[in-house]
Amino acid sequence: xxxxxxxxxxxxxxxxxxxxxxxxxxxxxxxxxxxxxxxxxxxxxxxxxxxxxxxxxxxxxxxxxxxxxxxxxxxxxxxxxxxxxxxxxxxxxxxxxxxxxxxxxxxxxxxxxxxxxxxxxxxxxxxxxxxxxxxxxxxxxxxxxxxxxxxxxxxxxxxxxxxxxxxxxxxxxxxxxxxxxxxxxxxxxxxxxxxxxxxxxxxxxxxxxxxxxxxxxxxxxxxxxxxxxxxxxxxxxxxxxxxxxxxxxxxxxxxxxxxxxxxxxxxxxxxxxxxxxxxxxxxxxxxxxxxxxxxxxxxx
Numbered sequence: 001x002x003x004x005x006x007x008x009x010x011x012x013x014x015x016x017x018x019x020x021x022x023x024x025x026x027x028x029x030x031x032x033x034x035x036x037x038x039x040x041x042x043x044x045x046x047x048x049x050x051x052x053x054x055x056x057x058x059x060x061x062x063x064x065x066x067x068x069x070x071x072x073x074x075x076x077x078x079x080x081x082x083x084x085x086x087x088x089x090x091x092x093x094x095x096x097x098x099x100x101x102x103x104x105x106x107x108x109x110x111x112x113x114x115x116x117x118x119x120x121x122x123x124x125x126x127x128x129x130x131x132x133x134x135x136x137x138x139x140x141x142x143x144x145x146x147x148x149x150x151x152x153x154x155x156x157x158x159x160x161x162x163x164x165x166x167x168x169x170x171x172x173x174x175x176x177x178x179x180x181x182x183x184x185x186x187x188x189x190x191x192x193x194x195x196x197x198x199x200x201x202x203x204x205x206x207x208x209x210x211x212x213x214x215x216x217x218x219x220x221x222x223x224x225x226x227x228x229x230x231x232x233x234x235x236x237x238x239x240x241x242x243x244x245x246x247x248x249x250x251x252x253x254x255x256x257x258x259x260x261x262x263x264x265x266x267x268x269x270x271x272x273x274x275x276x277x278x279x280x281x282x283x284x285x286x287x288x289x290x291x292x293x294x295x296x297x298x299x300x
């Protein structure tokens with residue numbers, strides 16, 4: 001009995017362990033960056049499920065509960081995931097919108113990449129002409145790692161130094177990845193190509209690639225007949241070396257407009273990494289895979 005009493009007294013005397021921040025993220029590259037900053041201290045929740053479309057996703061009730069209980073929601077912003085914007089409107093969870101964060105470098109969609117005036121794609125949102133695919137620029141990933149570490153440090157001051165150190169190590173890995181991809185892309189600078197949707201503007205600009213055309217618009221909405229006809233004519237005229245389908249979308253339309261053209265069909269791209277293994281390495285994995293897929297078809 002005295003051993004039980006001693007154990008109980010010791011338990012009462014022990015200070016309560018600090019609760020780690022509960023973090024929810026929208027897409028795999030964001031979850032990966034947060035996971036790197038958190039390290040062994042915790043695992044952020046990822047909302048976008050494997051194979052899902054980041055522009056159009058329906059949250060499950062369990063995911064809504066995750067959001068309501070979160071100490072922090074880290075997301076790109078409503079320009080990319082309007083379904084999360086709606087969920088956050090009714091939630092007390094604080095949010096860090098990376099696209100609007102200080103230091104983030106943004107770009108506008110090129111002409112013809114964004115939703116055109118007068119078109120109705122029934123998304124129920126209008127966030128202007130800003131291209132939300134900003135994780136495709138590694139410079140933004142570096143900025144975000146520091147921002148995430150700072151916010152986590154505010155929520156969990158006892159581990160602030162750990163978050164900062166993890167962010168520094170992650171930035172070094174991103175820089176190494178960036179240098180390797182830059183070397184891969186350098187010989188491809190003059191090669192023009194077509195992608196399924198306008199998600200690669202940051203990647204092309206960062207690595208000095210000739211601007212890519214896209215079949216679908218920036219929100220992956222279905223293209224109109226005029227756009228398809230124009231791209232088909234350009235392909236037949238030899239304007240593009242390669243065309244790349246995407247994992248979340250049927251490639252039938254792309255292969256159809258490529259018919260009777262010299263444009264080569266490249267490998268399948270996955271701009272958000274929804275087909276990859278989720279976790280701390282997912283950001284670098286998706287960037288390397290995009291680079292390797294482009295190189296395999298575009299290499300002169």
